[in-house]
Amino acid sequence: MKRVTRMLPALVALVAATACAAESAPVPRPHASIVQAAAVAPTPSPTPTSTSSGKKIKVGIADITPMGEKTEKVGVGFPIIVTFDRDVKDKAAVEAVLSVESEEAHEGAWRWVSARKVIYRTKTYWKPYQKVLFTARLSELPGNTGAKNVSRRFAVGSKNISVVDTRKHTMKVYRNGKLAKKIPISAGKGGLIRNGVDVYLTTSGVHLTMGKKAVETMTSSWMGVTDPKDPRYYKEEIPWAVRISDSGEYVHQSAGYYQYLGRSNQSHGCVRATPAGAKWFYTIAQRGDVVKITGTKRKLQWNNGWSYWQLSYSQWKRGSALKG
DSSP states (O other): OOOEEOBOOTTOOOOOOOTTOBSSOSOOOOOOOOEEOOSOOOOSSOOOSSOTTSOOOOOOEEEEESOOTTTOEEOTTOOEEEEESSOOSOHHHHHHTEEEEESSOEEEEEEEOSSSEEEEEESSOOOSSEEEEEEEOGGGSTTOTTSOOEEEEEEEOOOEEEEEETTTTEEEEEETTEEEEEEEEEOBOOOOEETTEETTSOOBEEEEOOEEEEEEEEESGGGTOOOTTSTTOOEEEEEEEEEOOTTSOEEEEOSSOGGGTTTOOOBSSSEEEOHHHHHHHHHHOOTTOEEEEESOSSBOOTTSSSOGGGSOHHHHHTTOSSOO
16 A cells, blocks of 8 residues: 655654674663654544454554654654554554654555564655654554554654775765765674574675664674683673664774774674774764665675665565555
8 A cells, every 4th residue: 555644744583693792682672651642633544443354453552663752863764663562463454543644745654574563664764854753543443442542753863874885894974965974994704604694794785773882792692602711702892882783783893903994804793993983973873874784795684673674665565464
């Protein structure tokens, strides 16, 4: 189903890990308060009067990612990730009461990735510096009249798009269409094959930034090496770490080895940068910023983190429960 949302009023499966895998679990998606929807204008989504099975639907929302406008600004690639509190059997009925409105007109679609999770992605990147409103009219579902409608408003920040060339060993960061900084980097060196995948290679494709830490602990435990006496063992505190996948890839400050930056690929899969470059990138990074990586033979999988832009829009729409 093709959807072009109206404009709002102006003021309104894991893949093989890389060796940079952090000690902590995959980037947390913090819970923010979900507010009861105020008066919201009608949306283009159809409202179901009955389900395909004729049964009542009882469902609520457990989590919405990312955070709201008062907590963070998001990048132009950001997805809206909705997790329900139980398995959704009639996905079409539930999807029909979900709407996304924005100040700048856009086209987008939902894709179900599990029985409890649905994700919204736009056809092209969001336009920067605008507000986007997500609304779930749960009370309109048959048999769910006691539920509260929920909404969340997002604030899109600057248009940050970084291009990492692993062959030229550079990262060019563009802000609002202009080159803001060129940073020497060192990407994955390759050479460690696990289940047919070279896990020491950085994945090529369109990544999104998922979170960041001023200091991230990275260890060799991902490959079963936990004995400090093992020559492959490592446990390092890495500064200015910006996560870009679920398989442990980051853009971060190189832990020494500065002689390789801008010259050769020597990392375990992450994008290592200069101290000044990594700190600057960390400072400007918003969740949902675009990081395009080129030059390696390892392809980024679309479900590795927030890598949803790896699918074409026509492929993406096939995951919607609303056909036509």
